[in-house]
Amino acid sequence: MQKTLGALALATATVLALSGCSSAAGEAADDGRVHVVASTNVYGQLASEIGGERVEVTSVIASPEKDPHSYEATARDRLAVQKADLVIENGGGYDAFMTELLEGSDAAVITAVDHSHAYADAEKAHDQAEEGAAHEHDGHEHDGAGHEGHSHLEGANEHVWFDPHTVAHVVEQIAGELTELDPDGAQAYSAAAAELTDEINGIESELDALHARLEGTPVFITEPLPGLLAAAAGLDDVAPDGFASAVEEGNEVAPAILLESLSLFEGDAAVRAVLVTTQTGGSETSRIEDAAAEDGIPVVSFSELLEADQSYAEWMRAAISDLAAALA
Structure with a gap:
């Protein structure tokens, strides 16, 4: 109704x-x-x-x-x-x-x-x-x-x-x-x-070059947005199943999944970078970002929309550049 x-x-x-x-x-x-x-x-x-x-x-x-x-x-x-x-x-x-x-x-x-x-x-x-x-x-x-x-x-x-x-x-x-x-x-x-x-095509070539250099690099993706870009760059998303989907849908991340996620940042962290989305997020995402900061792990933000007067190619190259810099 x-x-x-x-x-x-x-x-x-x-x-x-x-x-x-x-x-x-x-x-x-x-x-x-x-x-x-x-x-x-x-x-x-x-x-x-x-x-x-x-x-x-x-x-x-x-x-x-x-x-x-x-x-x-x-x-x-x-x-x-x-x-x-x-x-x-x-x-x-x-x-x-x-x-x-x-x-x-x-x-x-x-x-x-x-x-x-x-x-x-x-x-x-x-x-x-x-x-x-x-x-x-x-x-x-x-x-x-x-x-x-x-x-x-x-x-x-x-x-x-x-x-x-x-x-x-x-x-x-x-x-x-x-x-x-x-x-x-x-x-x-x-x-x-x-x-x-x-x-x-030039952007695809940049991603191919990153893929050759970074294939298998573990990253934690808090929401699905940058997933296709990360995959094209050869990165391996190690976030437990259910974390990203819960955040995207505005639901609470199950406690067991959150604990498993935070454990990835303990000791010799198995994560090289955290990829987040500017438009969405929540307390669980903030906890992941805090854990990454404590371990000196870079956090890379991605937007769903262009800034004013920004072309698609400029936007994509900036995203790829930020990703490459974080994993240099």
């Missing part, structure tokens, strides 16, 4: 917003640009870099202070999505608020997790485990809409923007969708996407 009332309130507020801003919306629709809405500024920046002045990009979440996992959409967000020609979401339950915003939208939709090999492998493993059961689980449906059937999948890491290979495919699809919507800009979109892809 609470969810239904919330949806009704959002719909009512949206009607009011539309009636109060009809002339402004009409002007925006006639400005000749392709209107793109991204769930976060990570995908918004990619669209801006590829589209240039031919696109107008709105990122639903642009502040690093906000947590996309728990974000509640507004009437303004819904209005932006309903006006959009192209919508870019992460999927995988990360930006679940997009599902409701996309209801009734005619926009083309790009879902980043659709391009992740790691996420696809997790889906396949889940499907095999559920073989013979009814195939109505949200994580199983692939009807091409992109925004349906992408709830959180147990055991999968939905933070796929930290996998450059996935992002390269997203860049390719953004350029393709923009070309479909604006054929006159095809050459500009293709050139910008090619330049961005070259940067992403």
